[in-house]
Every structure is written in C-alpha cells, then in structure tokens.
Amino acid sequence: MESLTLITLSVITAATPLLFAATGELVTEKSGVLNLGVEGMMIMGAVTGFGVGVITGNPFVGVLAGTAAGAAMAGLFAFLTLGLLANQVATGLALTIFGIGLSALVGKGFVGVTVNAMQRIEIPILTDIPVLGPILFGQDPLVYFSFILLGATAFVIRKTRVGLILRAVGDNHDAAHAIGYSVVLVRSLAVLFGGACCGLAGAYLSLVYTPLWAENMTAGRGWIALALVVFATWRPGRLILGAYLFGGITILQLHAQGAGWGVPSQIMSMLPYIATIVVLVVISGDKAKIRLNAPAALGKIFHPAR
C-alpha cells in the first residue's frame, strides 16, 4: 500500500505541469490562435522560476517569476502574430527555438545548484489517514491550484459572457469584429493567459518536479501538452483525464526501468511519445467530433478590411 501511495503521488507531480500548460493552450486555441511555442514558454518559465527561486530562496516568488516569464514570451508571440500578422505556425516554432537557446544561456550559472523546493501541505490528522490522506490532503499547493484553475477556466468558457466572446472570436473573427469586439485584444489576452500557464508549468517542473535546472529539461512536455488539447477535443474537463493518463505513462516507464524487466531504458522512454501519437490518431480519426469542437478560425490570420 505504501508504494501504491508513492506511485500515485509521483503520477500527480508528473501530470500537474501538463495540466497547467494544456489549460493555457486550450484558452489560447479557443480564441483562434495556435501557439506552437508551448515548449519555449515552458522552458523559459522553468529557468526563470528556478533562478529567482535560488536568488530569493522563496519558491513561491520563483513560481510567480516563471509565470511572468511565460507571459512575456507569449507577449512576443502576440506582437508578431497579431500585431505584425506573422505566420502562427512558424512564429510558434521560433518561440521554441529561441526559448531553448535563451534558457540555456540564462541558466548556465544555475546548473547543479540546489533550490528550496516547494513543500507539500501537511494538515495534521487528515494527512495521516492511510493511502488517501497523503493523496488528497498532502499535495503541494500548486496541485490544488491546477484543479482550481481548470475548473475556473471551464466555468468561464462555458457559462460566462467572457467565455462567449472568446468562443465567438475563435469561431468567426470577422463576425465578432463586425459586432464590435476587438479581436486583437481578446486574442492577445488569451495568448498572454496561455503563456502565463505555460510559464507556471515550467516553474513547477524546475521547482517541484525535479527540483533542479538542466538544459532542455522540458523534454517535449510542451508538445505533449499541445497534443492533450486535441485529445480533449478543446473541452477543459477532458484535459484532466489526458494529463493524468500521460503522467501515469511517464511514471510507469520510470518504474519499469527501475524494476529491470530487461527492456532497454531508451525503449521504455519512448513510451510517452508513442502514446501521444496513438492518442492523436484515435481522437483525430473521428473527423466529425473534431469539426464540432475545434475553433473554426484556429490559426487563421485576422486583418480587418477597415
């Protein structure tokens, strides 16, 4: 039972950054913008969060700084794609290449440094309940926040006027513009929110998950988060399922390597990536479902005639 609890705890820690990043990207995509720079925003969040965490000694300040760094990267993306009408796919890739390079440059002094990792909450009595206690009541604060954030996002998108405007802009920007909504403003805010979430996800990796800084440490998680949005067919509730599925696969392959089943470690490490492809194939095959849920204006450039 003890090891089962430990495994569940590590699955949660592996799933939380994916959930943050995917929540942010979902909002961005709902507004009709495809930002492929998730990996770049995450890695900048990771290095900034870690650096500030080391300097201030306070992981919470680090998380805030990482979030801001992700938003700043997203601001750059918004300026290029919404302001200068640059191609979204190419700009997103540029953001990733730039982020990986810049983070390596900025983080050079932080390799091998230790940081005050974020502590789990320990509620007396409740945390002492066997098995369920540590899982339900003994997480770090950001795990709870990831659920609050997702719940709030789902509520805003589905039930509020803000969500309605967001979906209108994402489905038909010309119509939204004609009614008088500022397409560029709505999209900029959605992109910034997405970037902040990705920065937060990166900071979680470097301040809670590992906790240390290494070059290229996001290792494709940003891309997996992008795939999760498709997996969820742009519905927030299903992101939890996806994120925890992938968190589970990540931990499963780690444990399988440790258990020494005789499968080479590199082959086991392929699992999350192969699972991503399988999931994409299964979900995307249902074209009707994709058409029904995908924002109709996703990736299209908006330039009003006047």
Next chain:
Amino acid sequence: MIRLQTRGEASRVMALTAPLIAVTLTVVTGAILFEALGKPAGPTLHAYFIQPLSTRFGLSELLVKATPLVLIGIGLSIGFRANVWNIGAEGQLTLGAITGGALALAFYEVDSPLLLPGMLIAGTLGGMAWAAIPAYLRIRFNANEILVSLMLTYVAGLFLSYLVSGPLRDPDGFNFPESRLFHDAATLPTLMQGLRAHWGAVIALFAVIAAWVFLSRTILGFQLKVLGDAPRAASFAGYREPRLVWFSLLLGGGLAGLAGVIEVSGAVGQLNPSISPGYGFTAIIVAFLGRLHPLGVLIGGLMMALTYIGGENAQIAIGLPVSVTGVFQGVLLFYVLACDLLIHYRIKIGRPVGVKA
C-alpha cells in the same frame, strides 16, 4: 496612428529586401546581446561573422555545416509551400543516419565501391520511411503532422541512443556509446586534401538546382504552390491533396535522411548520440529565411551555417557561451517573420483617407 494597408500583389522588391533587413536587425540585436553579456561588440561580431570566412579551414567548415542545412531546407521549403508542416526533419535525419550507418557497419569488412552509394540510398529510404508515418496518419486518420513528426523525433533520438549503447556499440570502444569508425569505403571523399569539406556539398548543390527546375518547370511543382497559396482554388481544380501530402513528406523525409547519412559518412565518421546539433530544426529557419525558394534556401543555409561556426569560434576566441547560437537563430527567425509583413502590406501612418474617426 499606424495601420497596415494590403498591397494589391506581393512586392518583389520587398521579397528581396525583407530578409536583408531581418539579417541586419539580427546583427544589431546580437551586438546589444554581446554588450549585455559583458563582451565587446566589435571584436565579438568580428569573431562571429568575419573570422570564420577569412581562412580556408573556416570556409571548408562552412560547407560542412551548410550541406545538411541546405539539403533539409530544400525538402522542407517545398512541403511548407503546400502547407504541409514537417517539423520532424531532425528525426528523419537521425533515421537516415541509422539506416545508412548500419549498412556501413554491417559491411564493415567489405571494401567495395558500391558501399557508399548503397549507404546514401539506405539513408534516403530511412528518412522517407520515418516521414511516411506522419503522412499516412494525416491522410488516413487526420492526425496533425506537426505533432506526429515531432514526437517521432524524440523516438528516433532514443532509438539511436539505444543502438549505439547496445547492438551497434564499438566492441573495442571501452563501453562508450558510439559505433566503430567507418572504413574508407564507407566515407565520403573530401573535396580538398586536408580539409573536411566533402562531396556532400556537391550533392546539396545538385538538390538546389533540381528543386528549382521542379518548382518552375513541372505541373506538380505548380500544384504545390497553388495548394499552399489558395487551397480552395486547388480543390476546385481537382488537385488531389493526399498525393501532395505524401509527396511533400516523402521528399522532405528523404532529403533529411540523405543529409543524415551524409553527415555520419562525411563529417562524423561513426554513429554516436550527438551526430546533429539540431540541423533538422535549424533547417526550418533556413527554409523561411530563403523565402521557400531554392536559391534563397542555399543562401540561408550558408548563413545559418555561419552562425554555428561563428558561435564555436566566438566561444574559443572570446569565451562566449555556445548557447548564444540558439538565441541568434531564434531571433533571426523572429525578424524574418516580422519583415514578411513588408511584402504583403504597406505601413501607413495617419488616419485612413475617407474614414471618419
């Protein structure tokens, strides 16, 4: 107030000037970055951009680095024209290196003039096979080729790492994760004695010319352009999208695989986990810098090769961190994309004529 006015048609002047503006802005940004890192801008820029071009050795290294970038860039630029986003060229390069390299190791004892051509073909087929996966999954299951090809890049990297630490490891290599060094029969001949530049550069140049002819003189090349520029027109004209997707991905994958086998056979001389410093990703920048035109890709490939060599040179001469290269490349792509605006839009200052505020 600043606003954008659509040009009736793309400006030819700007199509040529925009990349130059982007490069200039990148150099200026680089100078500011160097100063911020506490390195004098003048000497660092000299070490970065001028010094490598002033020696025979530097020019030879430029060709070595430009060869894979141009080869992959050509394939990607043709796919990008048709809006087929093959982002996994790095993985296709890796697979090409594996299949070609494995052939060299399988015939380790054989000294035959057929070995090298066989390797090149095997590498090309390896890259094509890897690219066929996203092509098939997009056509059959509508799966996004960006994500699939990218995921396969991680898989290919892990596969290579497994092979060189397992089945293909050098038996006399003290357990280092690398294969045996290829024999002469499996090594691309150099162009000049004592320098590393090899015949791969000639192959890359040939690919540029072939792509130029293909795009300007064949129906399929024309269809690719139409599919990218006007997908609705393409569908009315009855172009078959699946055929063009297959073609784009197989061409891109094949050229990336060819680049991979050329790299291990020409520059590296063995299989090891670090055969490529991200050529597959940098080639994306090359394709855009060259405005998806074969000649542009050639120039863009040489320029991006210079950022690699300049980065190494500045690291040795000035002690600049090598990761500056990645920053440079990212910044350059930002500027290239931003300057594209000038081709399709005019920037107007002041209120639109005839519209009241």
